[in-house]
Amino acid sequence: MTELAIPDAPAEDTAVVPLSRGVATVATAAPADTSTTTTVTAPAVLAPTVMPPDPAMEPPPLKNLLRGEGALQVQPSAPGGLEAPRLLGKLEGAAPGPTLIVIGGLHGNEPAGVLGLVRLLEDFTERSLALRRGRLVALVGNRRALRHNRRFLRHDLNRHWQPERVTSLQLRAAEEPAALTDEDAELVELAQAIEEARRSTPPGEPVYLLDLHTFSAPGIAFTTLDDNLQNRAFTLRLPVPSVLGLEEELSGTLTSFLSSQGVVSAGYESGQHEDPSAVNRAFAALWVFLESASLLAEDQMAEASFHRDRLALECAHLPPIVEVRYRHHIEPHDLFGMRPGWINFQPVSKHQILAKDRHGGVASPLDGLVLMPLYQKQGDDGFFLVRPVHRRWLLLSAAVRRLPLIHALHWLPGVKRHPELANSYIVDRKFARFLVLEVFHLLGFERRSPLDERFMVWSLRDQEAETPDPA
Ligand SMILES: [Zn+2]
Numbered sequence: 001m002t003e004l005a006i007p008d009a010p011a012e013d014t015a016v017v018p019l020s021r022g023v024a025t026v027a028t029a030a031p032a033d034t035s036t037t038t039t040v041t042a043p044a045v046l047a048p049t050v051m052p053p054d055p056a057m058e059p060p061p062l063k064n065l066l067r068g069e070g071a072l073q074v075q076p077s078a079p080g081g082l083e084a085p086r087l088l089g090k091l092e093g094a095a096p097g098p099t100l101i102v103i104g105g106l107h108g109n110e111p112a113g114v115l116g117l118v119r120l121l122e123d124f125t126e127r128s129l130a131l132r133r134g135r136l137v138a139l140v141g142n143r144r145a146l147r148h149n150r151r152f153l154r155h156d157l158n159r160h161w162q163p164e165r166v167t168s169l170q171l172r173a174a175e176e177p178a179a180l181t182d183e184d185a186e187l188v189e190l191a192q193a194i195e196e197a198r199r200s201t202p203p204g205e206p207v208y209l210l211d212l213h214t215f216s217a218p219g220i221a222f223t224t225l226d227d228n229l230q231n232r233a234f235t236l237r238l239p240v241p242s243v244l245g246l247e248e249e250l251s252g253t254l255t256s257f258l259s260s261q262g263v264v265s266a267g268y269e270s271g272q273h274e275d276p277s278a279v280n281r282a283f284a285a286l287w288v289f290l291e292s293a294s295l296l297a298e299d300q301m302a303e304a305s306f307h308r309d310r311l312a313l314e315c316a317h318l319p320p321i322v323e324v325r326y327r328h329h330i331e332p333h334d335l336f337g338m339r340p341g342w343i344n345f346q347p348v349s350k351h352q353i354l355a356k357d358r359h360g361g362v363a364s365p366l367d368g369l370v371l372m373p374l375y376q377k378q379g380d381d382g383f384f385l386v387r388p389v390h391r392r393w394l395l396l397s398a399a400v401r402r403l404p405l406i407h408a409l410h411w412l413p414g415v416k417r418h419p420e421l422a423n424s425y426i427v428d429r430k431f432a433r434f435l436v437l438e439v440f441h442l443l444g445f446e447r448r449s450p451l452d453e454r455f456m457v458w459s460l461r462d463q464e465a466e467t468p469d470p471a
Pocket of ligand 1 (some may be wrong): 106214
């Protein structure tokens with residue numbers, strides 16, 4: 001049976017949920033003929049364009065979605081954002097199984113994930129659908145910032161999940177809960193909600209986490225993942241570009257925190273903050289991830305396929321897998337501003353001017369594709385540059401990670417074992433060529449220090465560290 005857990009707060013009958021501009025809308029398109037699937041062939045040339053709106057995907061106003069019993073208390077808030085409970089709802093499967101935890105609004109100016117979740121919960125309830133097994137737990141991230149439609153109030157909630165910090169905040173919350181403010185309180189509350197969902201998962205069943213986001217430039221969806229094999233298996237079923245290596249640039253993300261604890265994790269960026277299509281893409285991806293987590297019943301697979309095909313069509317001109325090669329970190333005193341017109345996956349040449357700051361033009365340090373150019377005030381990542389990764393490379397790396405090659409790495413030039421950290425190496429860039437770095441990625445290592453430092457520390461991702469180190 002399907003059970004929609006209804007939070008306690010009172011609800012109104014209808015609500016229009018405004019984004020900063022316009023009204024968020026959602027699609028109701030259903031598969032007309034689910035017996036056929038769409039074959040997608042990626043063209044050789046990257047077209048830096050956004051797909052035009054598809055009339056078949058044009059959705060009715062969101063107010064239609066939030067009608068009825070108001071099972072989901074997502075309402076417009078007076079400061080201009082959304083008022084939403086921590087637990088949006090649950091879908092319980094007919095049999096025990098894995099748990100899929102989905103988080104919307106970890107950044108408060110990104111309501112599309114919350115609205116996509118609302119739509120999924122309503123969809124299952126209205127059509128009396130039931131998961132075959134396991135359950136979905138839908139949570140809201142930064143409730144306080146969401147209320148104000150701001151990325152964060154004091155600091156970025158998706159940069160403070162370092163294990164020591166989480167533990168110390170939990171201790172402080174136990175001793176003096178009123179002392180925690182804004183994002184610190186959000187972190188403790190969200191960690192507790194995640195922990196409850198994990199604890200109630202039957203032993204031996206996997207726990208999955210999907211973190212829904214949007215971005216400030218125009219563009220279509222992509223996924224992000226910490227590159228271990230179980231995250232790949234979960235994430236790469238979604239036919240949108242997958243971005244590897246973002247976690248090496250960003251410290252303290254929620255997905256990295258949980259991934260290192262064995263939770264199968266993925267991030268999903270569904271479009272521009274204010275684009276109603278971002279809600280559609282979140283909704284579509286939720287169906288595909290439900291299938292990926294093996295929660296759907298046999299007769300629901302066609303619907304997941306329908307949504308997968310729609311996403312595949314939209315992304316057909318983009319590379320399926322890319323890797324982060326550069327992050328342009330900014331500080332407020334940089335007075336950074338992107339030049340107008342850059343969108344995700346737009347090709348850029350080395351030396352081409354992408355932005356300006358107090359020193360003048362900011363040129364691209366390499367040939368690549370632009371990712372997440374910053375067109376909002378809050379945030380300290382100006383832009384990222386990525387390059388395509390061939391699927392053969394992924395297959396090769398999956399194969400070699402099963403071999404005990406990691407114990408021979410100190411034979412490589414400029415590489416020695418880390419004297420204290422297990423499964424870690426120090427790489428001297430003076431002697432180690434770029435290929436050495438590629439070998440570390442191939443074998444499932446993660447870079448723990450900046451690319452431009454001479455001595456870099458590489459550690460095996462926790463989930464890859466199954467072969468005991470003989471040292
Ligand atoms: Zn975000």
